[in-house]
Structure formats: C-alpha cells, structure tokens
Amino acid sequence: MSDNLFHKESNGITPQKILMLGGSAQQMVAIQAAKDAGYYTVVCDYLPDNPGQHIADKFYPISTTDVEAVYKVASSEKVGGILAYASDPAALPAAIVAERLGLPTNPVSSVEILGVKHRFRQFLKENGFACPRNNTFSPDVDIDVLKTDISTFSFPIILKPTDSSGSKGVTKLYSVDGLAEAISHANQYSRNKILIVEEFIEFGFPEVIGGDIFVWDGKIILYGEMSCTRGDNGRSLIPIGEKKPSGLNERQTKIVHLELQKLIDALGIRFGELNIEIILDKEDNVHFLELGPRAGGNMIPIQLSDAYGVDLPRANVLAAMGNDPRLNPTEPSACYMTSVLHSDQDGIFNGAWYSDDIKQHVYREVLYKKAGDNIERFDGAGKAIGIVFLRFDDENKMFSMADNISNHIRSMVI
Numbered sequence: 001m002s003d004n005l006f007h008k009e010s011n012g013i014t015p016q017k018i019l020m021l022g023g024s025a026q027q028m029v030a031i032q033a034a035k036d037a038g039y040y041t042v043v044c045d046y047l048p049d050n051p052g053q054h055i056a057d058k059f060y061p062i063s064t065t066d067v068e069a070v071y072k073v074a075s076s077e078k079v080g081g082i083l084a085y086a087s088d089p090a091a092l093p094a095a096i097v098a099e100r101l102g103l104p105t106n107p108v109s110s111v112e113i114l115g116v117k118h119r120f121r122q123f124l125k126e127n128g129f130a131c132p133r134n135n136t137f138s139p140d141v142d143i144d145v146l147k148t149d150i151s152t153f154s155f156p157i158i159l160k161p162t163d164s165s166g167s168k169g170v171t172k173l174y175s176v177d178g179l180a181e182a183i184s185h186a187n188q189y190s191r192n193k194i195l196i197v198e199e200f201i202e203f204g205f206p207e208v209i210g211g212d213i214f215v216w217d218g219k220i221i222l223y224g225e226m227s228c229t230r231g232d233n234g235r236s237l238i239p240i241g242e243k244k245p246s247g248l249n250e251r252q253t254k255i256v257h258l259e260l261q262k263l264i265d266a267l268g269i270r271f272g273e274l275n276i277e278i279i280l281d282k283e284d285n286v287h288f289l290e291l292g293p294r295a296g297g298n299m300i301p302i303q304l305s306d307a308y309g310v311d312l313p314r315a316n317v318l319a320a321m322g323n324d325p326r327l328n329p330t331e332p333s334a335c336y337m338t339s340v341l342h343s344d345q346d347g348i349f350n351g352a353w354y355s356d357d358i359k360q361h362v363y364r365e366v367l368y369k370k371a372g373d374n375i376e377r378f379d380g381a382g383k384a385i386g387i388v389f390l391r392f393d394d395e396n397k398m399f400s401m402a403d404n405i406s407n408h409i410r411s412m413v414i
Helices: 029-037 067-078 088-101 108-115 117-128 144-150 179-188 250-267 301-307 313-319 395-403
Strands: 005-010 010-013 017-021 042-043 058-060 079-084 133-139 157-162 172-173 195-197 209-216 219-230 239-244 270-282 284-290 335-341 345-356 362-367 384-390 409-413
Touching: 017 029, 017 067, 017 088, 017 239, 029 042, 029 313, 058 067, 067 088, 067 117, 067 362, 079 313, 088 108, 108 117, 108 195, 108 250, 117 133, 117 195, 117 284, 133 284, 144 179, 172 179, 179 195, 209 239, 209 250, 209 301, 209 313, 219 250, 219 270, 219 301, 239 301, 239 395, 250 270, 250 284, 270 395, 301 313, 301 335, 301 384, 313 345, 335 409, 345 362, 384 395
Parallel strands: 017 042, 017 079, 042 058
Antiparallel strands: 005 010, 133 195, 157 172, 157 195, 209 219, 209 270, 219 239, 239 335, 270 284, 335 384, 345 409, 362 384
C-alpha cells in the first residue's frame, strides 16, 4: 500500500480526496484529521445543521445510508477512500461503494454481518464462539406466539433492535410482563424492523468490556479494551463512560485478546478501528455482544489516543486511504476515564457541575450543548450532552470515583 498522499491531475498536483460519511460533532475529529493529513475532504450528511460541513472542503446534503447517492458522489469526486467514522448506519454503504470502486475496504459480507445483531449471533454460533439462545421476530408479532417461542428461555432476557447502537431501544425483562412495551420501545429504534430477544448472560467479570481495537493487515495492533460504567449505579444498560485500565486480570486479558483476534480472522477483517462490547461469564468465556465495524462513539478513539500516545482519528483516515496508519502504541502510564454528561430529565442545560474531589482529574471537557439549549432525558447515546475526560494516577481511585460518578459530575438543568 502506498504512503503517497497526492496524485497528479491535468491542472497540477492535487491532494487526494477522501469521502467522509457523516459530519456530526463526534465525526469532526476525523474530518479535521484528514485535512491535517493533507487530504481534500468531501463530507456527506443529510442533517442540515451538521457541524462537519463547515470545515469540509466540499459538502453534499445527502443521506449516508443512500448507497446510490454515496456512489454517485464518490465516483464524480474520484475519491481515493471512504470513511464512515463512528457511524454504524454508514459502515455498510461505505464498504459497498468502496468495493464497487476498487477502494480499500473490509469485506462487504463481514461488514453486513456485524451491522445486524441476528446475523452476527448466527455467525458466532456457526464459528464456535459463545452465543446466548436467541429468537428474532417482527415488531407486529403475535405476543402469544412470541411467548411460546421463548417459553424455554431462562430469565432475565434482553429485547432489542437488531440494527441499532448505543443501547438504543434495549429493555431487560425479568418475566413476560412488559413484553409489549419492550417491543414498542425497540421498534422505535429499528430501521430494518427485525427485533431480537436473547437470554441475559450472567456476568463473571462485573462490567461490560467495551472500547476499541485497531486492525492493520489482518492483525490487531492496538487492544483498547476498557470497562464500561453504566448509568443508574450500574443498573442501566446505557454506557455513561469507559475506564482504562479495565480491571481485567492478566489471564482474562489474554483470553479476550485471543478471542478478538480469532474473530477478526474468521471475518477476514483487514484494517481499521472496530468497537467492541464483550461480557465474560462466570467461567471467563468471552461473549461478543457487538463488534462494530467502525470507531466507537462517546469519543472512545480520543480517550484511547490519550492513553496510548497515538492518533486514532488520523490512523482511521490513513487506513481508509490504503496508507500505513503508523501506529506505535505504548502501554498507558496513567489511568484514563470518560464520563458521559447527561440528564435524567428534559429541560434547559445550565452547565456542568463537578465536585471538588474530581475537578483536579478533569483534563478535557467536550460539550455538544451550551447553556440555554434544550436537552432531553438520557435514554441512549444520541442524547449525550458532552464527554468529560479524566486522568488518575491511582487505579483504585478511578474505580471508586466511577462507582459514585453521579456524586461528582452532573449536568445542571433548569
């Protein structure tokens, strides 16, 4: 693969072009990284208020999930690569268009498998990975038929859309009571109108392992596993932060790394940053909840870049263009944590509040809202107010703060 960032055209030397699918606040870092790397940036986003359009070299107001529209832009602009940074819906269109044009991409079939939960569950089972019992169905299913289909399932169960991310539309049920409400909730966040119910995996390690990995030439060159802080003192399914180091012991870490590389091999993934969600059961078996074919949300790439002394947004850009990402991660010498600033109620944002104990650990604050803006109750990653970055010298102190994070960081709402 070439390291050359430029190609010659009839009018002289022109920067190569990269097509960026999405211009949200979280995707701004990748757009800027592409510009800093010397590329001409072309951005697509159907939302008229996306901030990425203001820093891109060229903007198209089209949906990132419209394959034919994206193909038309990519062809006419003669781009050298396509990147769906931190976007689940855009990952498959990016792969399809890139494959059509002969641009760097992971296999479309693998990206498609990773993009829908029921196909991913089937793939896991067929390839010898741990997988919970599950059942897929339509939102208009007869409730009595569904109850019969899951009558042998052990409770609790998880009901969710098969094509959403950020824990949107997910419900944990301890009995069949509330099944109709859970289906309605999941349906709100489903594009393909296929829902899934599966047995809840009993945790051995007490938290979900999240974070990102980075693959180059089929090998994982950065393992960025972290433990997820969950809302409502751990009872919520929605992640509100990540902690590095994760708290896994040496044996558990090795098991997770081996299973991750085994999964990358099975899928034929060639390059790029992928988002992970893993549960270790009581026998330390690795259960893959998700392997997202894109960089993680909630600014996970920035957190890991800080921890490992690398630039993951730039690495994503270089890899998408077929260039060596030049990642040389070093083991973190400190502890890094994020906290998703959010609200438990609708209202008007009036700033962030920090306890005296935690102020000294805050080294970056990224707010998506400003004082006076309307905010909504946090029921999914899309309603985050911002991300707070924290650094600790002591792992125990980081975990202690995370366990009581609502006592230390809050959004003020009026």
